[in-house]
Amino acid sequence: EIVMTQSPATLSVSPGERATLSCRASESVSRNMAWYQQKPGQAPSLLIFDVSTRATGTPARFSGSGSGTEFTLTISSLQSEDFAVYYCQQYNSWPPLTFGGGTKVEI
């Protein structure tokens, strides 16, 4: 099983600031890596897939990068609607499909 480790667990930022979230895989997942956003009381929604491809409707301020085992989600200028929990997920080697533990982005 590939273990996905996200850091930090909580990220405190101000609107307009840049946020950088990290995700590490226990072994290479190639480019089969996605990021999801989950707001309180809502289902997760796909933000980024294949490391760096924005899903339909994802604003350009969100970008993904990395390869192999180290990945980053960057939010260039945080907006109020971006405060949420973000999960990384690998879909390279499964079952099981595995998620990271999440990073909460808060004010």
Next chain:
Amino acid sequence: EVQLLESGGGLVQPGGSLRLSCAVSGFTFSDYAFAWVRQARGKGLEWVSGITGGGGNLYYADSVKGRFTISRDSSKNTLYLQMNSLRAEDTALYYCARKAGWVGSYPFDQWGQGTQVTVSS
């Protein structure tokens, strides 16, 4: 409009059973693989089970193998999760999620709103 609507959750005693349903609309059901993903309150996401577009391949997390069964009915555009021998640790919000492809390695591009399963005496 793409929709995934889960139902069937509820309160059940340990050792009991439930069947979750996920009715989909707005796209061709048979073109996609699906999965169930659960989330305990205040916790992260856990993949539970998956099924390919044709229904020929089924996958399970070790934590539910032998107790849960995933299936799909193309005539009803519905995904199911039969849950037997339920345990307290199965308590969670269960999401139906669509994989962005029929078979193979894809992310989850559409999610339902979830149905709550509570296992307690």
